[in-house]
Amino acid sequence: MDNTGLLTIGVFARRSWLSPRALRLYEQQGLLVPAVVDERTGYRWYRPAQLETARLVARLRRLDMPLARIAEVVAANEEDPQRAVTLLDAYWTDEEYRVAARRELVGHLRIRMLGEDGSLDMHSVQVREVPQQTVLTQHRHVRVQDLPAWIDASIARLLKAAAGHGDGMVGPCFIIYHGEVNEESDGPVEICLPVEPDPHRALEAAVRVEPAHREAYTRITKAQVAFPQILSAFDAVRAWTEREEIVASGSPREVYFADFANAAPQDLVCDVALPI
Incomplete structure (x- = not known):
């Protein structure tokens, strides 16, 4: 076995800032495969050229990047650094x-x-008039752990249906919670996509009219949308209506007025609203 120019696992570990134990793990993952493995002793040798990859792996691990994603970055870096x-x-x-x-x-x-009153300090509540809207709609009983995937799939279906209808989507998509949604309760939930009314055109989705109404709302960032922290916004709106002695006239909802997928965590993307 000719190991000329190769590095032992100990030397390679020191130069790459990785431990021998980590190197064996990355070998199992296919991230860093030794150039030579002695079948009798199991001893490993590496090529000096592998040091660059090893150091990249070490740095990515310091970001707490999962090994599967590291493997994807490393593979891309070998072929197309820009994609990496x-x-x-x-x-x-x-x-x-x-x-x-x-x-x-x-x-x-x-x-x-600290108590429910603290939610009013965190969220500013306002009131607006919402005009009547024709909406494509989809209902489902769904628990909170399954909600994000169902919302994404349902919006994609409704957008496809709206694409062949006039100007397509003509207003912010909104999600109505007709019942509690958490680990135990499943709503139901309704997704609504506003479109131009057209009685002469058939659509591949259910259609209904959302009546004009007033609503109290608070605006939140992308980071605040995550469950359960979004509940603070719902609590703030409901607490405000109770303090103002205003009666709710409909179910609470989330109104998405911005491109959620491409928004930064601090960007305002959603209104948590309650018809009054």
């Missing part, structure tokens, strides 16, 4: 959203521990 950077940016965007969402969760927990 795009994957890195996408991961960091996800991380920033998770951190922002957790920060909002801390705020929500503080409110819950």
Whole structure:
């Protein structure tokens, strides 16, 4: 066995800032496969050229990036560094959203521990008039753990149906909660997509008219949309109506007026509203 020019696992570990244990794990994951493995002793040797990949893996791990995503970045970096950077940016965007969402969760927990009145300090509530709207709609009983996937799939279906109807979607999509949605309760939930009324055109979705109404609402960021911190916004709106002695006339809802997928965690994207 000719190991000329190869590095032992100990030397390679020191130069790559990785432990021999980590190197064996990354070998199992297909991230860093030794150049030579002695079948009798199991001893491993690496090529010096593998140091660059090893150091990239070490740095990505310091970002707490999962091994599956590291493998994707490493593979892309060997063929197209720009795509690898795009994957890195996408991961960091996800991380920033998770951190922002957790920060909002801390705020929500503080409110819950200090009492309901604290929610009014965190959210400014306003009132507006909402005109009558024709909407494509979809209902379902769904628990909170399944809600995001169902919302994404349902909006995609409604957008497809709206695409062949006049100008398509003509107003913000909104989600109505006709009942409690949490780990135990399943709504039901209704997704509504505003379109121009056209009695002569058949649509591949249920259609109804959402009556004109007034509503109290508070505007929240993308990070605040995550469950359960979004409950602080619902609590704030309901607490405001109770304080003002205003009676709710419909079910609470989320109104998405911005591009949620491409928004930053601190961007305003949604109104939590209650018809009054």
